[in-house]
Amino acid sequence: MNPTLSIALVASFIGVSxxxxxxxxxxxxxxxxxxxxxxxxxxxxxxxxxxxQSRASLVMFVGAAIVGVGATVIIxxxxxxxxxxxxxxxxxxxxxxxxxxxxxxxxxxDSVDLDQECVLYGEIAYVPFNLWIINGTSYGPIAxxxxxxxxxxxxxxxxxxYKGLKMTSFNxxxxxxxGISAGLWNLSLMSMVSLATVVSFESVGAILVxxxxxxxxxxxxxxxxxxxxxxxxxxxxxxxxxxxGYGLSKLIxxxxxxxITTVLGILFLFSLVIQITIKTKKTVHALES
Amino acid sequence: MEKSIEVHxxxxxxxxxxxxxxxxxxxxxxxIIGIVGPNGSGKTTMLKTIMGLMKPDSGYTExxxxxxxxxxxxxxxxxxxxxxxWDFPADVMDVVLMGRxxxxxxxxxxxxxxxxxxxxxxxxxxxxxxAHRQISQLSGGQxxxxxxxxxxxxxxxxxxxxxxxxxxxxxxxxxxxxxxxxMKNQGKTVVIVHHDLQTANEYFxxxxxxxxxxxxxxxxxxxxxxxxxxxxxxxxxxxxxxxGDLISTEEFPLREPEFKExxxxxx
Numbered sequence: 001m002n003p004t005l006s007i008a009l010v011a012s013f014i015g016v017s018x019x020x021x022x023x024x025x026x027x028x029x030x031x032x033x034x035x036x037x038x039x040x041x042x043x044x045x046x047x048x049x050x051x052x053q054s055r056a057s058l059v060m061f062v063g064a065a066i067v068g069v070g071a072t073v074i075i076x077x078x079x080x081x082x083x084x085x086x087x088x089x090x091x092x093x094x095x096x097x098x099x100x101x102x103x104x105x106x107x108x109x110d111s112v113d114l115d116q117e118c119v120l121y122g123e124i125a126y127v128p129f130n131l132w133i134i135n136g137t138s139y140g141p142i143a144x145x146x147x148x149x150x151x152x153x154x155x156x157x158x159x160x161x162y163k164g165l166k167m168t169s170f171n172x173x174x175x176x177x178x179g180i181s182a183g184l185w186n187l188s189l190m191s192m193v194s195l196a197t198v199v200s201f202e203s204v205g206a207i208l209v210x211x212x213x214x215x216x217x218x219x220x221x222x223x224x225x226x227x228x229x230x231x232x233x234x235x236x237x238x239x240x241x242x243x244x245g246y247g248l249s250k251l252i253x254x255x256x257x258x259x260i261t262t263v264l265g266i267l268f269l270f271s272l273v274i275q276i277t278i279k280t281k282k283t284v285h286a287l288e289s
Numbered sequence: 290m291e292k293s294i295e296v297h298x299x300x301x302x303x304x305x306x307x308x309x310x311x312x313x314x315x316x317x318x319x320x321i322i323g324i325v326g327p328n329g330s331g332k333t334t335m336l337k338t339i340m341g342l343m344k345p346d347s348g349y350t351e352x353x354x355x356x357x358x359x360x361x362x363x364x365x366x367x368x369x370x371x372x373x374x375w376d377f378p379a380d381v382m383d384v385v386l387m388g389r390x391x392x393x394x395x396x397x398x399x400x401x402x403x404x405x406x407x408x409x410x411x412x413x414x415x416x417x418x419x420a421h422r423q424i425s426q427l428s429g430g431q432x433x434x435x436x437x438x439x440x441x442x443x444x445x446x447x448x449x450x451x452x453x454x455x456x457x458x459x460x461x462x463x464x465x466x467x468x469x470x471x472m473k474n475q476g477k478t479v480v481i482v483h484h485d486l487q488t489a490n491e492y493f494x495x496x497x498x499x500x501x502x503x504x505x506x507x508x509x510x511x512x513x514x515x516x517x518x519x520x521x522x523x524x525x526x527x528x529x530x531x532x533g534d535l536i537s538t539e540e541f542p543l544r545e546p547e548f549k550e551x552x553x554x555x556x
């Protein structure tokens with residue numbers, strides 16, 4: 001497959017998946033938990049990689065995703081049972097787990113082919129070289145498979161879970177009184193975020209994946225006030241960020257992940273300006289009439 | 290007489306400080322019941338424990354003689370208005386339809402029946418014309434009515450409301466009171482957490498007077514005596530009685546800002 005096309009596709013699948021999940025993180029005021037998950041998956045990735053000796057294996061995805069969900073469980077435990085402040089429990093949990101991951105990677109540096117640079121920043125440009133080969137036949141880049149499966153899983157999850165997510169994001173107590181388990185819904189969303197983070201991590205790294213989760217949703221939230229349009233606009237922003245960022249990086253020959261995030265930042269500013277313009281116009285209109 | 294809610298030797302603590310201490314009472318059916326008490330007396334905690342949102346240290350509660358899990362479909366809850374973010378991207382209809390969500394229909398589409406029931410509920414609170422308005426653009430009173438409409442859409446037999454009269458305009462207050470009477474006439478039971486002593490007397494048939502411990506529970510003429518109120522409100526009542534005899538003159542509005550803002554029993 002054409003390398004440019006495969007990179008663009010991977011960036012788009014990841015961008016849109018994260019943008020969709022990010023909407024619910026923003027609505028639940030849990031974007032920092034997304035940040036925490038993206039760092040906390042590192043020891044999971046290291047251990048799974050050490051066990052299976054291959055990147056992008058199913059074991060790695062599942063193992064790392066479980067650690068990510070484990071991180072959210074630890075955060076909740078610290079906060080609810082031990083009464084550590086909410087931001088402090090997030091800060092403690094993800095830095096500890098991330099540190100454990102760094103230690104493991106350096107400890108196993110002979111057998112684990114992961115470097116810290118890649119962990120932090122990712123390298124989507126290598127996507128076309130990491131092929132899925134069975135018995136000598138190539139089935140295309142592994143990241144293309146993992147990111148497209150991620151996109152499908154997220155889409156199905158959101159379609160099935162739409163009502164449950166909407167309800168528990170708006171009013172958790174009320175949902176619980178109706179017998180709907182808010183805890184399970186939260187856990188399911190965190191599992192999805194965790195999965196998305198693991199899949200995105202190789203391409204954009206642990207730091208920039210947070211931008212993919214937060215920026216499109218936060219930008220869209222400035223402009224629309226209904227949930228479905230919000231999801232759609234956020235996905236569009238995710239896509240624009242991915243493709244625009246890739247284009248920008250080709251144009252000025254720079255880091256792809258960095259360019260994607262820069263474009264997402266510009267989109268946010270753009271939304272902000274539009275929002276302020278609309279508000280001012282409305283006020284002027286109201287004053288005139 | 291049949292009982293709507295029974296509370297048995299209930300002790301609940303929050304951060305290992307007791308908020309409710311050995312509270313024991315039962316409530317009648319088909320009445321408008323007020324849970325009244327000063328700030329931090331455990332009113333909201335009481336409601337949350339009955340609704341299964343807080344776990345008691347000891348004791349238990351029953352609704353219609355059964356544990357909550359058996360009668361969930363007959364119970365409706367109206368949380369405090371401030372407990373949610375009204376900037377959430379939803380319109381009025383979206384929120385009212387949530388009253389139709391159930392564990393077993395969560396993965397199905399909203400039915401025509403659900404829409405009809407939600408529309409009727411909106412009509413009852415006079416908000417039908419606002420059905421497609423963003424919830425962020427509503428006034429406090431309208432928000433409260435949306436919450437009540439959502440609760441009505443559940444078509445329950447007992448309704449538990451947490452401070453529905455806080456920060457609402459006179460029109461909403463009247464609308465709610467009228468609705469409560471209607472519900473009572475249909476044989477529904479309504480339990481309301483309320484901090485305003487003055488209005489409590491006119492709103493409710495039956496009153497639970499709470500101050501961490503149970504002070505009294507019964508028909509309002511038995512509970513609303515100077516001695517019992519003194520016991521529940523303690524020193525605060527003495528200060529107030531100097532301003533005028535609280536119980537005989539019913540015009541004095543007990544609406545100090547602290548009653549609205551500092552609620553230690555709220556999470």
